[in-house]
Amino acid sequence: MHSKQVRRRRAVVAALVVVSLILLTAYFGGSSNNPLHTVQRGVVTVFSPIQKGASVALSPFRDIANFFSDTFKAKSQVAGLRTEVHALQAKLAQAEYAASLNSQLSKQVGLDSSDSIASYRPVTADVTFRDPSLWYATVNVDKGTADGIRMNDPVTGDGALVGQVTAVGSNFSIVTLITDHTMAEAAQVEDPGSDTGVLVPAVGNPNQLVLQDLPRNASVQTGQIVNTVGFKAGQLQDLYPPGIPIGQVSYVGNDLANNGQVQVTPVADLRHFDVVQILTAPHAGTARAQLPTG
Amino acid sequence: MSYESFRLPLRLIALAFLTVVIQEAAVSQISIFGTSADLTPLVVMAVGLLAGSIPGAIMGFGVGLLVDLLLFQTLGVTSLLYIAIGYWSGRLRELRDPSHGLVPMGVGAAATAFAGLGMALIQFLLGVDSPVSFLLFQQIFIAVLVNTLLALPVYALVKRVVEPTLPQDPRRRRRRAYTTGGLSPLQQSRTRLGPTPRGAR
Numbered sequence: 001m002h003s004k005q006v007r008r009r010r011a012v013v014a015a016l017v018v019v020s021l022i023l024l025t026a027y028f029g030g031s032s033n034n035p036l037h038t039v040q041r042g043v044v045t046v047f048s049p050i051q052k053g054a055s056v057a058l059s060p061f062r063d064i065a066n067f068f069s070d071t072f073k074a075k076s077q078v079a080g081l082r083t084e085v086h087a088l089q090a091k092l093a094q095a096e097y098a099a100s101l102n103s104q105l106s107k108q109v110g111l112d113s114s115d116s117i118a119s120y121r122p123v124t125a126d127v128t129f130r131d132p133s134l135w136y137a138t139v140n141v142d143k144g145t146a147d148g149i150r151m152n153d154p155v156t157g158d159g160a161l162v163g164q165v166t167a168v169g170s171n172f173s174i175v176t177l178i179t180d181h182t183m184a185e186a187a188q189v190e191d192p193g194s195d196t197g198v199l200v201p202a203v204g205n206p207n208q209l210v211l212q213d214l215p216r217n218a219s220v221q222t223g224q225i226v227n228t229v230g231f232k233a234g235q236l237q238d239l240y241p242p243g244i245p246i247g248q249v250s251y252v253g254n255d256l257a258n259n260g261q262v263q264v265t266p267v268a269d270l271r272h273f274d275v276v277q278i279l280t281a282p283h284a285g286t287a288r289a290q291l292p293t294g
Numbered sequence: 295m296s297y298e299s300f301r302l303p304l305r306l307i308a309l310a311f312l313t314v315v316i317q318e319a320a321v322s323q324i325s326i327f328g329t330s331a332d333l334t335p336l337v338v339m340a341v342g343l344l345a346g347s348i349p350g351a352i353m354g355f356g357v358g359l360l361v362d363l364l365l366f367q368t369l370g371v372t373s374l375l376y377i378a379i380g381y382w383s384g385r386l387r388e389l390r391d392p393s394h395g396l397v398p399m400g401v402g403a404a405a406t407a408f409a410g411l412g413m414a415l416i417q418f419l420l421g422v423d424s425p426v427s428f429l430l431f432q433q434i435f436i437a438v439l440v441n442t443l444l445a446l447p448v449y450a451l452v453k454r455v456v457e458p459t460l461p462q463d464p465r466r467r468r469r470r471a472y473t474t475g476g477l478s479p480l481q482q483s484r485t486r487l488g489p490t491p492r493g494a495r
Contacts, residue, residue, distance in 0.1 A: 012348050016355045016377050023359075024370030028420060036369055043363045051319065051364070058320035065324040129318040131365045133332075134410070134433050135417050138365060140318075167366050174366040181422050203422060204430025206328070271325045 041169050048172040052142045055128040120241060120279035123147050127274050134204055137180035141276060144171045148280045152239050157276040158268035160245045161228060177270055179206050186229040187211055187246055191219050196229055209247055209264040216260050224249045226264050301459040306353055309455055313337045314360045329433050331440045333448060334361060338376045339405040340452035342383025345460060350380030375412040379405045402445025403438050410434035
């Protein structure tokens with residue numbers, strides 16, 4: 001009797017482990033069109049209204065808890081932000097003049113601006129689910145293909161780039177954040193040389209990114225803004241339009257001279273935003289470029 | 295098959311679904327020292343401690359699969375980790391039958407640490423292209439601390455849901471009866487033998 005129970009227990013656990021391993025292997029090795037992805041998409045589509053309802057119903061609890069942490073955080077930031085506002089006001093005047101000059105010159109030269117952010121149609125979406133783990137930085141939002149959203153659409157929130165759409169159903173989208181270990185973006189520093197590199201996350205630290213592949217003699221300094229590059233070459237177009245802020249250089253050190261990399265802090269508070277804007281259309285290019293991630 | 299035999303599975307299914315929804319819709323959006331609490335390993339641990347190794351392992355598989363499905367993650371990763379948490383929590387109950395009130399805290403901390411480190415290990419095995427910060431271990435440590443504080447209330451809630459449907463365990467029934475003073479061995483013998491004769495004192 002006892003040995004029968006032991007055998008039964010071991011058989012159940014072994015069966016569960018084997019099923020998990022089969023799922024893992026089939027999912028990991030399969031393409032985005034394999035049956036497991038389709039089933040997963042179907043399940044999320046069915047549960048999406050429940051996710052949305054639960055998110056709305058539980059928002060008061062969330063808001064109360066976040067009120068306290070936000071208040072303490074805000075108090076510690078006041079002095080620094082006041083100084084920053086003064087510095088930015090001076091920069092704004094210069095930037096507005098530069099923008100107006102740029103607009104005039106672009107018209108004279110006949111530059112193609114079809115890939116600029118102004119040509120995209122933003123769709124506002126609410127965050128319904130958020131992954132708590134350190135490895136999967138993803139959020140579920142309540143808009144999908146019915147609202148014109150497509151795979152790889154760029155997503156902004158809190159005034160900056162937060163990620164891109166990596167899975168989409170009729171009434172939901174999965175947004176993978178820029179801090180997810182599968183993400184990498186071409187990025188440009190607002191320094192005199194407009195140096196470009198590849199921005200990747202630092203796994204384990206949700207508040208840090210690493211800008212790699214910079215020229216070792218780049219004149220990058222702490223505090224400079226890092227934006228999307230947004231290139232377009234014939235039919236090939238970057239996933240992101242140019243000029244969306246991503247982060248701010250937080251540490252340069254010897255890493256720039258030795259390895260061509262600097263540390264960047266995301267502009268957006270990636271753990272707190274509740275609303276995002278998904279930039280849909282115009283998709284002028286028929287092929288979209290993405291940095292290799294694997 | 296009576297309704298009674300379905301009560302525990304039905305309650306576990308409802309518990310798993312509610313846990314995942316509350317976790318992803320609310321708890322994971324509340325930041326505590328830069329990280330979030332994770333109720334899911336705590337609930338799996340509590341089910342294992344209360345119901346045993348097989349229900350614990352099945353609950354772990356179910357909760358893990360639901361998390362992976364709803365968050366569009368690689369299927370099977372979370373299930374694999376949670377099966378181990380549910381199974382070993384259940385084995386702890388079956389082998390040691392721990393009665394101390396703080397046991398859920400210790401097991402909850404161990405379950406959270408196992409989930410965090412196990413996820414890191416699996417991700418490394420699957421391949422990570424980005425640089426990995428040492429802060430990963432700090433974040434796992436903070437998550438363990440936060441979950442340790444939450445383990446007792448979560449265990450108490452799960453106990454309220456699960457315990458009425460559990461079959462009575464003879465060992466537990468005997469210990470409970472003894473500790474409440476209602477059926478001590480002395481009282482039992484007196485009841486069995488009747489009043490002691492006056493001359494025997």
